[in-house]
Amino acid sequence: MADASVHDTPTEPAPSFSPLYQQIKALITRELQAGVWKPGEAIPSELELAARFKVSQGTVRKAIDELAADNLVVRRQGKGTFVATHAEQHIQYRFLRLMPDDGVARSMERRLIDCRRLRAPADVARALAVKTGDAVIQLRRLLLSEGRPVVLDEIWLPGALFKGLTAERLADYKGPMYGMFEVEFGVRMIRAEEKIRALAADASVAEWLNVAPGAPLLSVERLSFTYGDRPVELRRGLYQTEQHFYRNELS
Amino acid sequence: MADASVHDTPTEPAPSFSPLYQQIKALITRELQAGVWKPGEAIPSELELAARFKVSQGTVRKAIDELAADNLVVRRQGKGTFVATHAEQHIQYRFLRLMPDDGVARSMERRLIDCRRLRAPADVARALAVKTGDAVIQLRRLLLSEGRPVVLDEIWLPGALFKGLTAERLADYKGPMYGMFEVEFGVRMIRAEEKIRALAADASVAEWLNVAPGAPLLSVERLSFTYGDRPVELRRGLYQTEQHFYRNELS
C-alpha cells in the first residue's frame, strides 16, 4: 500500500489520527488482552501481521518494538515473538527488588499463613477500584531466606476475578504466584506502582519476622495493574532489611 | 552506500562486528562525553550526521533513538535533538523519588549544613573507585517541606573532579545541584543505583530531622554514574516518611 490514509476511509468511523503503528499496537494489544494468544505462545510473524493489517513490515515492527519495550511481548531472533509470561520463567519473583547484602540472589522459601474471603475495607476497595464491602481475598504469607523470615506479605485480590482461589491450590502450585494467576485465572500483571516507607514493627509483625518490637522495617505497598491500567492486586509487604536491601535503578 | 560492510575495510583496524547503528551510537556518545556539544545545546541534525558518517538517515535515527531512551539526549520535533541537562529543567530533583502523601509535589527548601574536605574512608573510596585516603568532599544538607525537615543527605564527591567546590558557591547557586555540577565542573550524572533499607534514627540524626530517637527512617544510598559507568557521587540520604513516601514504578 502506498497510502496510509486508507485506514481513514469511511468504513472506519474515525479511528483517531494517531500514527499507523500506534493503531497497529492498539489492535495487537486488544488481541493480547482478549487472550487470542496465550502467555508463552508465539504471536503471528511480522510479515503475517503486516499482510493482515495491510501495512508494511516496518510499521508492524515499530508497533511490536513498543510492545516489547512495555514487556507485553518478548522477541526471540530466529524463533518469533512471544506473549510475555510470569510462568515458565526462571525469575521467581519478577517484581521483588530485594537483594541480599552480598548481592548473590538466592531462592526464597514461601510459607502461606492464611487465605481468607472478606468484605473489602474502604482503603483496599479504593485501591482495587471495587466497592467497599465487595468480596475480596486476603492472603498472608512469609518469605524466608536461608530459614530466616525476611518478608511478610499481605495480599488483597478482588474476589470476582479469583473465584476458587484456596490455600490448598496456592500451596500446591510450584513457581511464581503471578504465573499461577495467569494460568489459573487469566489475570496478567503488566506493571505495578510501589509506595515505600519506613515504619516500626508492631508486636505481631515482630513475631512473624523474628525481630524486636519497634524494629525498623521497610513498608512496600504495591498496586499491580493488568491491561487497561486496571488494578488487580494490592500487596502490602514488610521487609526486614538487616541482611537485605531494596535495589533500584534511576535514569 | 549500498553495503554496510564498507566500514569493515582494512582502513579500520577491526571495528567490532556490532550493528552499524550501535557503532554510530558509540561515536556520538564519545563526542557527548568529550563535550563537543554542551548540555542543552542542539546536536547536528540527523541528515547532517548521516552525511558525516556516510550512512542513511534511518541508521542515525536508530542510534539517536537509543540515546534518547538512555536519557542522554532529548528530541524536539521541528527543532532538533538536544543534549540532556539537569540545569534549566523545571524538575528540581531529577532523581528524588519522594512524594508527599497527598501526591502533590511541592518544592523543597534546601539548607546546607556543612561542606568539608576529607580523606576518603574505605567504604566511600570503594564506592567512588578512588584510593582510601584520597581527597574527597563531604556535604551534608537538609531538605525541608513546608518548614519541616524531611531529608538529611550526606554527599561524597571525589575531590579531583570537584576542585573549588565551597559552601559559598553551593549556597549561591539556584537550581538543581546536578545542574551546578554540569555547569561548574563538567560532570554529568547519567544514571544511579540505589540501595534502600529501613533503620532507626540515632540521637544526632533524630535532632536534625526532628523525630524521636529510634524512629524508623528510610535509608537511601545512591551511587551516581557519569559516562562510561564511572561513579562520581555517593549520596546517603535519610528520609522521614511520616508524611512522604518513596515512589517507584515496576514493569
Place this chain on the structure above:
DNA sequence: AAGTGGTCTAGACCACCTG
C-alpha cells in the same frame, strides 16, 4: 519557505533457529 524530527514504504541482506 526551509529545516527539523516523525512516519511509512519496499526491498535487500544478515543472523539465528528449526526441521
Place this chain on the structure above:
DNA sequence: AGGTGGTCTAGACCACTTA
C-alpha cells in the same frame, strides 16, 4: 532450506517550528 527477527537503505511525505 525455509522461516523468523534484526539491520540497512533510499526515498517519500507529514507535522512542527522558526524566520
